[in-house]
Structures are given as C-alpha cells and as structure tokens.
Amino acid sequence: xxxVLPRTVDRLAAGRTDAARIAAAWRALALVEDPEIPALSIVxxxxxxxxxxxxxxxxxxxxxxxxxxxxxTEVIRQSxxxxxxxxxxxxxxxxxxLSPAWSSDWITPEGRDKLHAYGIVPPERSVSNxxxxxxxxxPVVCPRCGSVETETVSExxxxxxxxxxxxxxxxxxxxxxxxx
Numbered sequence: 070x071x072x073v074l075p076r077t078v079d080r081l082a083a084g085r086t087d088a089a090r091i092a093a094a095w096r097a098l099a100l101v102e103d104p105e106i107p108a109l110s111i112v113x114x115x116x117x118x119x120x121x122x123x124x125x126x127x128x129x130x131x132x133x134x135x136x137x138x139x140x141x142t143e144v145i146r147q148s149x150x151x152x153x154x155x156x157x158x159x160x161x162x163x164x165x166x167l168s169p170a171w172s173s174d175w176i177t178p179e180g181r182d183k184l185h186a187y188g189i190v191p192p193e194r195s196v197s198n199x200x201x202x203x204x205x206x207x208p209v210v211c212p213r214c215g216s217v218e219t220e221t222v223s224e225x226x227x228x229x230x231x232x233x234x235x236x237x238x239x240x241x242x243x244x245x246x247x248x249x
Contacts, residue, residue: 085158087122090122090128090158090159091120091121091122091128093156093158094120094128094130094153094156094158094161095112095117095120096156097152097153097155097156097158098110098111098112098117098120098130098149098152098153099112099113100152101145101148101149101152102148103116103141103145104141104144104145104148105141105227105228106184106187106189108183108184108186108187109180109183109184109187110180111132111145111148111149112177113176113177113179113180113183114135114175114176114177114180115133115171115172115174115175115176115177115180116132116133116134116135116145116171116175117130117131117132117133117149118131118132118133118166119131119166123162126159126160127159127160127161127162128153128158128159128160128161128162129161129162129164130149130153130161130162130163130164131164131166132145132146132149132163132164132165132166133165133166133167133170133171133175134165134167134171135171135230136170136171136229136230137167137170139228139229139230141228146163149163150163173192173246173247173248176191176192176246184246185212188212188213188243188244189212189231189243189244189245189246190209190210190211190212190234190243190244190245190246191246192245192246192247192248193248209221209234209245211234211236211238211239211241211243212243213236213239213241213243214236214238214239214241216236216237216238216239218236218237218238219234219235219236219237220234220235220237221233221234222234222235222242226244226245227244230246230247231244231245231246231247232244232245232247233245
C-alpha cells in the first residue's frame with residue numbers, strides 16, 4: 070500500500086539521496102515500539118527485513134510478522150506507515166515478507182538486552198521442532214534473581230510467542246520469549 074504525501078513533502082524527499090532516505094527510514098522505524106512489548110522497537114525484534122529504494126523512487130520496507138496470524142501485525146503495519154509519513158521520506162510501500170519466516174534469531178543483541186531488562190527472558194537459540202519450542206524439562210533463568218529454580222506455569226503467556234514461568238526462589242512470575 071502506498072502513502073501519498075503532499076507535494077511539499079515530495080520535494081523535501083526528492084532532495085535526499087537514496088542512501089539518506091534509507092538511513093532516515095531506519096532511524097524512523099527504530100522509534101516504532103512493538104505494541105505488545107513497548108520496551109522494544111520493531112527493529113530490535115528484527116521485524117524490518119529491508120529498506121530500499123525501488124526503480125520508481127518509492128521507498129520499500131519489508132515487514133515480517135513474528136508469526137502468521139499475529140494480532141499485532143496490522144497495528145505494526147500502520148505504525149510503520151505513520152513513522153515513514155512523519156519522517157517525510159516521500160512515497161513508500163510496506164511489503165509483507167513471509168519467507169523466510171521470522172525467527173527469534175533476528176532479535177538484535179540490543180533487543181535481547183531490552184527484553185531481559187523488561188523482565189522477559191530472551192530466546193537462547195532458534196529451534197527446529199515443537200518439542201524444543203516448548204522447552205520441556207529445560208530450566209529458564211529468572212530475569213529478576215538469576216535462579217534456575219523455575220517452573221512453567223503455562224506454555225502461553227500474554228501472547229502466543231511467550232510462555233509464562235514462575236521462579237521458585239523469588240516467587241515472581243515472568244515470561245520467556247519462545248525460540249521460533
């Protein structure tokens with residue numbers, strides 16, 4: 070979908086090189102918070118797969134959902150459109166990128182640090198089967214006290230991509246972002 074901007078904005082965008090538009094787009098997108106985990110940006114989560122300029126001059130942004138059917142996808146897409154419009158970068162398209170499917174490996178090191186600081190245990194590694202996603206019998210370190218004396222309360226936390234755990238040491242609940 071394209072955003073049509075006023076001619077004055079188009080003239081501002083036209084004065085920028087492609088590299089400057091791409092860099093400005095990345096900066097704008099880095100400010101877009103994930104609606105389910107506001108401590109992270111969509112760039113931190115690795116949801117933005119690419120930003121480039123198409124031959125017709127449109128800026129193209131590749132957006133991957135964490136999983137097909139994620140209820141936050143349309144909110145994120147609109148936030149991307151809003152951020153690019155406010156950055157006055159000219160016409161743009163936001164493209165769905167479903168292949169390869171998003172992986173928790175794409176979360177940036179900064180994003181992993183932010184997850185931990187927010188009280189959500191970041192995923193350790195990607196997995197290839199559902200048994201590993203569910204982490205049966207594998208301890209998750211409590212983000213608050215560092216104990217491995219934890220238990221799974223529910224395989225699904227506030228969102229399907231997180232599991233709910235409880236620390237047996239400090240008794241605090243916490244979420245684990247699943248390896249996908």
